[in-house]
Amino acid sequence: MTDTGERKAAMESPAPDGHRSGEGLDARLVVERGAFRLDVALTAAPGEVVALLGPNGAGKTTALRALAGLVPLTDGHLRLDGAALDRTPPESRPVGVVFQDYLLFPHLTALDNVAFGPRCRGAGRAEARARAAAWLDRMGLAAHAGAKPRRLSGGQAQRVALARALATGPRLLLLDEPLAALDARTRLEVRAQLRRHLAEFEAVAVLVTHDPLDAMVLADRLVVVEDGAVVQEGGPADIARRPRTDYIARLVGLNLYRGRAEGHIVRLDAGPGITTTEDLSGPVFVAFPPSAVTLYDERPAGSSARNLWRCEVAGLESHGDQIRVDLTGELPLAADLTTVAAAELGLHPGARVWAAVKATQTHAYPA
Amino acid sequence: MTESAGTTPTPPGTDLAAAAPRRPRHRGRMVPVPLLVPALIGLAFLLLPLLALVIRAPWSGLPQQLTSPEVWQALRLSLLCATSATVLSLLVGVPLAWLLARTDFPGRGVVRALVTLPLVLPPVVGGVALLLAFGRNGVVGQWLDAWFGITLPFTTTGVVLAETFVAMPFLVISVEGTLRAADPRYEEAATTLGASRFTAFRRVTLPLIAPGIAAGAVLAWARALGEFGATITFAGNFPGRTQTMPLAVYLALQNDPAAAIALSLVLLAVSIAVLAGLRDRWMNAS
Structure with missing residues (x-):
């Protein structure tokens, strides 16, 4: 198990376009449907787990269905391990799919659900069942082999669906919102299991999710899709540190601004300047976390913060043991305060405050 | 309050x-x-x-009426023909329903309307139409006769055809409705596992819609059992060959009303039995 994990780590390609050997996935998916156009380039090396992250309606699921062959490509190409799959019907593609609500066949037992794929791919009844039993065993579900899907818990059903998708030995594993159907507690546990199973999987895995945590825990690389196009891709840490759209910034919980840098000052397209520690020039993004914001009810006299803006409270929301304050005014931003601090400031919607951010707490990077 | x-x-x-x-x-x-x-x-x-049927039934003479060979002959023929018509409807009607529910072809709406036409068509008209198609001089019938020596009108096979013509739309409509309500993504899931479209239909869709098919089959069977107009027009009224229960009832009413009542009671009993069989599906549905 550790063995495969290490091998996988060794095979991880450093750059998304770093493999030209024909191994793995190389796709440009163009699907047009009425006014909606999906145009997404996607590459992945064997052993790599790629997450398609994006808001609802961004086209993630359409991309997944195009990879599976359930939606025809309008344009583009799809190659898996060097073989063109564009025209291959779904039943002939070496692709396994874990659907969002699993779609386990309700009239078949867990075992027969998993044996379905091998049977269709030519295995005899006994052989298919033996293979299915081995997969269920691997998933820790040997005791539930005879159970119909409706008697399985959400987490068990998810593992049966995964076993069913893997039992055909796919070269590309697709997972559509694999954890969305689970309640919060099961989710934690299943996410950890899924991560382990994905780590053992030696071919390409593509998962679709709107949950940044799922994406960051499960995937080696994120591809963020908005309105049918890729807006950013990279490693989870990179995306979390340097978001490039408001959507991603919101997901990773950062205040994000776009502007033009002149040395240590970033002039925003709309609004004031922000002082940063980075020395850049040209179009840049500036990001800082809500926890970096300090609020004052009066203009602070002795504050060393260069970044000081006059704001108005637009809304308050409790966020764990913190209060998330939405501010409008000179610079729209979100600030996190402790409950005590919020009470001392007497915050309420409409209250006027000063917001300060230290330059060292900001992060500027080229746009 | x-x-x-x-x-x-x-x-x-x-x-x-x-x-x-x-x-x-x-x-x-x-x-x-x-x-x-x-x-x-x-x-x-x-x-x-x-x-009224129950009140006026000649209860005293009933055992004698019901044990007459004519009654059993007609009942046996009715059950045989209705069942054959149902099987025939299943064999072609389920694929037809699938076609209507799962594929998109030009003129699908028109085809669907034509399939449901026998539902509203007076059965006698259906019988005439069947004669013109499969009669000895019919559009298809003349070739069946010339090439294979097959004659359909006024035979037991003719009864089955007439009943199928009238009953199959019930099955098609019922199964199509069930198919539309069934989640087509199960078929997609089967496809991604390597199943051809037909395998997906056979191993996934068919078991999923089995209850709907059963309900449609019962509807079609009941409709076939009661078929009168198309049968008498296309197949005639020959005892033992084409005289089904409804025909026998009608004939008996002319010269032996007591026998007609007895035969009607038998059909009523069969209908109640069918309803009882469906109890779990329909009576509890409300």
Whole structure:
């Protein structure tokens, strides 16, 4: 198990376009449907787990269905391990799919659900069942082999669906919102299991999710899709540190601004300047976390913060043991305060405050 | 509370607290007379004839009537033909329903309308149409006769065809509805596992829609069992060959009303048996 994990780590390609050997996935998916156009380039090396992250309606699921062959490509190409799959019907593609609500066949037992794929791919009844039993065993579900899907818990059903998708030995594993159907507690546990199973999987895995945590825990690389196009891709840490759209910034919980840098000052397209520690020039993004914001009810006299803006409270929301304050005014931003601090400031919607951010707490990077 | 008490005439003694939110609203309240009276009339209209059948039945002579070979011959033929027509409907009707529900081809709406036409077509017209198609000089019938020496009209096979013509639309409509309600993504899931479209249909869709198929088959069977117009037009009325129960009832009514009542009772019994068999599916559905 550790063995495969290490091998996988060794095979991880450093750059998304770093493999030209024909191994793995190389796709440009163009699907047009009425006014909606999906145009997404996607590459992945064997052993790599790629997450398609994006808001609802961004086209993630359409991309997944195009990879599976359930939606025809309008344009583009799809190659898996060097073989063109564009025209291959779904039943002939070496692709396994874990659907969002699993779609386990309700009239078949867990075992027969998993044996379905091998049977269709030519295995005899006994052989298919033996293979299915081995997969269920691997998933820790040997005791539930005879159970119909409706008697399985959400987490068990998810593992049966995964076993069913893997039992055909796919070269590309697709997972559509694999954890969305689970309640919060099961989710934690299943996410950890899924991560382990994905780590053992030696071919390409593509998962679709709107949950940044799922994406960051499960995937080696994120591809963020908005309105049918890729807006950013990279490693989870990179995306979390340097978001490039408001959507991603919101997901990773950062205040994000776009502007033009002149040395240590970033002039925003709309609004004031922000002082940063980075020395850049040209179009840049500036990001800082809500926890970096300090609020004052009066203009602070002795504050060393260069970044000081006059704001108005637009809304308050409790966020764990913190209060998330939405501010409008000179610079729209979100600030996190402790409950005590919020009470001392007497915050309420409409209250006027000063917001300060230290330059060292900001992060500027080229746009 | 005060509002509802103010606007609704509440019979004295009604416990308002008991009629409060938890209960469905209509319970414990008066059924409006303009709805109640027509409803009762309708109920009486449907039940009275059946009641009359039972009241006027020649109970004393019944055993003798029912054991006559003619009755059993007609009943046996009816059951045989209705069952054959149902099987035939299943063999071609289920694929037809699948085609209508799962594929998109030009003129699908028209085809669907044509399939349902026999539902509203007077069965006698259906019989005439069948004669013109499969009769000895019919569009297809003349070739069947010339090439294979097959004659369909006025044969037991003719009865089955006439009943299939009238009954199959019930099955198609029922199965198509079930197919439309069934999640097509199960077929997609099967496809991604390597199943051809036909395998997906056979191993996934068919088991999923089995209850709908069964319900459609029972409907079609019941319709075939009662078929009269198309049968007598296309297949005639030959005892032992094409004389099914409804035909026998009609004939008996001319010269032996007591026998007609007895035969009718048998059909009524069969119908009730079918209803009882469907009880779990339909009676509890409400």
